[in-house]
Amino acid sequence: MTAVPIPTVAAGQERAVISFSRAVGVIAARDLRRQIRRPGLLISNVAQLLFFIVIYAVGFDAMVGNVGSVSFSAFILPGIIAIQAATVGISTGLSYAWDREFGVLREMTVAPVPRMCLPLGKVVSTGVVVGAQSLLLLLCAPVFGLSLSAAQLAVAELIYLGGSAVFSLLGLFLATTVRQMQTLQACVQMTMLPMLFLSGAVFQPTGVPAWLAMFILVNPMTYLVDLGRQVMLGTEFGLVSIGVDVLVLAGLALGFAASIRIRVGR
Template sequence: MTATAAPAPAEETVLSVSLRAVAVIAHRDLLRQVKRPGVLLSQGVQILFFVLVYAVGFDGMIGSVGGVPFSAYVFPGIVAIQVVSIGVASGQTYAWDREFGVLRELLVAPVPRICLPLGKVVAGAGMVTVQSALMLAFAPLMGLELTPVRYAAAVGCYALAATVFSVIGLCLATVIKRMQTLQATVQLAMFPMLFLSGSVFSAADAPVWLAAVMHLNPMTYAVDLARQTLLGGHGLLVWWADLAALGAILCGVLLLLRARSGK
């Protein structure tokens, strides 16, 4: 019986070492982000721009969408824009580490290779989730009724979205080797993804061909889930369909990341 029970501690040790490696890499990336206040400031200016232009500027012109003030309708999508933009761009830190040889040094550590990208996912998704939680505190100014339960559920939605798109960004970084090509690809992909997600207009009012394209956009499901959570309805799909779609996308990109990180 003693010989049979012996492998268990070894498995626990491997798991604990892997978790510690993920935590160390996440801590390193978080410190790097905190030490660059200019980046955080530029991200705050971007979200302020979207709020002023779409939520405030268009509110008087458009009025309401489905009986909901336009500022309240568009606010969940504005937060999602910030979450997705930073999430996808977080993959560039992986490319920088590879460019300057840091990745080579980290890969010699006696831990599974998947720990490196997972640590970056934890750091990127964690930072974006905190930012979304702060932005959601201003939801009442946009005409949204924010209860504690609704606030917690919305933070959970954005945390899931941040995780999904951080993994997507890392997958891009493992597929595209050149830093300049990666930056150009991210910029090229971001604008269609952001504006064909229903973040700033109602997907139900779009032409049939455009609605079909929007259903192929993974961000559409993140925006729709957050909007239903904050508004209590007004969704393109039922909430569990959005959740299932995001879960399926996350599983798919995690498998791809696992395959790419093993090389």
């Protein structure tokens, strides 16, 4: 008589992880297919990137000149990519809210998977979009007068992928906190504009008045801009140390993820 194998706890956990990962992948693939079916949105995103390249690399560079040892266009390139990553990331919350508004979210919750799969799937799909856009801008670095090594290019790409996750979680945190669609749209705008303008993306954050420096330091996007700038240009352009940038962004991601987990339930 042969013994019947008893499933172990480890085997059960492995199946749970596989099921969780598969659900996240399905949701991410669904969002990506939906974006591909909207070519107008993709074209407008590419046009926006080209606008940044032409205006800042050609226009402002001739007007402003150099910032330290680099051109103005090279100085703001990390900020431009950070703006793109944060903008696309926060808009993830609006996508989540639209799914909730039209009942798609309710249909997804019927599936026997943890509800946290839903927001994480959107984070993954946003990461794919931001990764492609960031890579396009990084490959255009020579146009901005900046030469990047293969290592700098790879690290910078990872930074902006991580940044997209942080701001996607911020957008999802807003979407799970604010239930009314119109109110959420206003909250997203009120959140984005101060972050973009007070991040030091298009100006030097050092030497500003003390009251403005305080707002810059409490701005989450400041640390994404600063981290990308130090990797691409050198630590002499940093506002704080690279370790502080990483710790702040990681702490924000964990905090937003924990808050979303509490709101969406199991």
